[in-house]
Amino acid sequence: MTMTPEQASWFSDIFNRLVANVEQVLLGKTFVIRLSFTALLSEGHLLLEDYPGTGKTSLARAMAQTVRGSTTRIQFTPDLLPGDITGVSIYDQGSGRFEFHRGPIFANIVLADEINRASPKTQSALLEVMEEGRVSVDGVSHDVGAPFMVIATQNPIEQAGTYRLPEAQLDRFLMKTSIGYPDHASTVRILEGAGVKAHETTLAPIASAQVIVEMGMLARRVHVDPTINDYVSRLVEATRAATEVRLGASVRGALALIRAAKTLAAANGRHYVIPDDVKALAEPVLAHRLVLDPEAEFEGVTTASVIGQILIETPPPSDRQAV
Numbered sequence: 001m002t003m004t005p006e007q008a009s010w011f012s013d014i015f016n017r018l019v020a021n022v023e024q025v026l027l028g029k030t031f032v033i034r035l036s037f038t039a040l041l042s043e044g045h046l047l048l049e050d051y052p053g054t055g056k057t058s059l060a061r062a063m064a065q066t067v068r069g070s071t072t073r074i075q076f077t078p079d080l081l082p083g084d085i086t087g088v089s090i091y092d093q094g095s096g097r098f099e100f101h102r103g104p105i106f107a108n109i110v111l112a113d114e115i116n117r118a119s120p121k122t123q124s125a126l127l128e129v130m131e132e133g134r135v136s137v138d139g140v141s142h143d144v145g146a147p148f149m150v151i152a153t154q155n156p157i158e159q160a161g162t163y164r165l166p167e168a169q170l171d172r173f174l175m176k177t178s179i180g181y182p183d184h185a186s187t188v189r190i191l192e193g194a195g196v197k198a199h200e201t202t203l204a205p206i207a208s209a210q211v212i213v214e215m216g217m218l219a220r221r222v223h224v225d226p227t228i229n230d231y232v233s234r235l236v237e238a239t240r241a242a243t244e245v246r247l248g249a250s251v252r253g254a255l256a257l258i259r260a261a262k263t264l265a266a267a268n269g270r271h272y273v274i275p276d277d278v279k280a281l282a283e284p285v286l287a288h289r290l291v292l293d294p295e296a297e298f299e300g301v302t303t304a305s306v307i308g309q310i311l312i313e314t315p316p317p318s319d320r321q322a323v
Contacts, residue, residue: 003221003271011215012269015041017206018066025062025201026055028186032179034267035284036063036151040109041216042263044174044256045130045150047288052155054179058201060111060151067212068205069108069147076118082125086135087142100137105129106144108209112152120163126150127169147212167247167291174256175281176288215266222262223272227317232257232278238310239286244296245306253289260285275316283307 003011015037022033036059039046048056057073064071074085087103104110105126112126129135130150135142152173154165170176182190207215232254240248261277268277287303 001221002223003218003266005271007218008222008266008269008271011218011266014207014211014215015267021066021203021206022059022062024203025058026179027189028182029055029179032177033059035175035177038260038263038267038281039174040067040147040149041212041219041267042174042256042259043147043216044260045152045172047152047154047170047173047176048178049154049156049176050178050180054181056113056151056153056179057111059179060109062201062203063149064107064109065203066206067108067147067209068207069209069212071109071111072104072107073111073113074104076112076114076116076122078117078119080118080122082122085122085125086129086137089138098138100140100142102142103135105135106142108145108147108149110148110150112150114155115152116154116163116165118163120166123163123165123169126152127172130172147209147216167289170288171250171252173288174260175284177284216263219263219266220259222265222270224258224262225272225317228261228273228275228278229258231275231314231317232261234314235278235282235310236286238314239290239306242306242310244293244301245290246293247291249286249289253286257281257285279311279316282311 018037019030019033022036023030026033036046040063050056060073061071074080083103085103085105087101087106089098089100091097092099115123115126129144133144133146133148135144181187235257236249236251236254239245242248257278258273260281261273264277264281265271265273283304287307290303290306292301292303292306
């Protein structure tokens with residue numbers, strides 16, 4: 001059963017209110033906030049590659065407050081162990097048995113700060129939870145709950161002593177983007193409120209965690225025309241055929257693009273996907289999944305420019321079948 005126009009209108013109204021609420025904290029970053037909620041409602045995870053002090057922690061905290069959920073922040077360091085993330089079983093002498101103590105991964109919004117500073121083993125522990133939605137300790141599974149979203153960050157500078165995420169692990173993130181520095185007007189507004197610390201700001205919740213789960217389930221029912229599936233397939237195939245690319249987007253990338261496009265369509269008040277939804281999400285969903293040829297990278301080619309060129313060269317469907 002596909003989403004109805006009335007349901008799409010309700011979805012869009014809630015979505016816009018969620019975004020407007022978070023924008024009270026993250027001024028002038030509407031596009032990034034919309035991407036973040038699109039990832040959340042698509043049951044995906046977000047990778048932010050950004051400089052320090054751009055508001056990554058504020059984004060995670062504001063999103064959690066907006067959906068009346070919990071949030072945790074994990075500072076990734078070289079000595080961080082998998083158990084520090086997932087939790088451990090500790091023997092209780094009183095009861096005579098082991099009891100599981102939950103780690104910080106058990107939250108609705110988890111900020112994994114500077115994920116590339118932890119060892120590959122610790123990174124893998126986080127990425128396993130992201131994929132499965134549960135933690136397995138001593139043969140017992142523990143669900144992390146829903147909604148569940150990891151916002152991981154990487155610092156584009158100071159790469160010494162870091163462990164770069166392998167391509168197979170980057171593929172686990174639905175989107176990759178950056179917040180960036182605010183514009184002049186937004187900076188002035190931020191400075192006007194300098195008397196209030198970021199962690200002291202409390203936002204009124206707009207929707208409950210259960211409503212977010214229901215919205216995610218509703219987004220799955222957005223209609224996707226066969227011509228849209230064909231368009232996404234051609235885009236993904238073009239990434240593999242591009243001369244500058246050594247490794248193109250995977251099938252998981254194509255599925256992620258369709259899933260995110262469904263959510264974006266509903267956020268825009270439509271119960272069906274159009275090519276513009278795919279175009280708007282192509283770079284944040286696909287770019288981080290590409291591996292460039294070393295020569296092309298040396299010449300200054302970026303994955304974003306490759307996606308941009310592919311969008312120009314790949315014609316979208318010209319019409320849509322009736323829903």
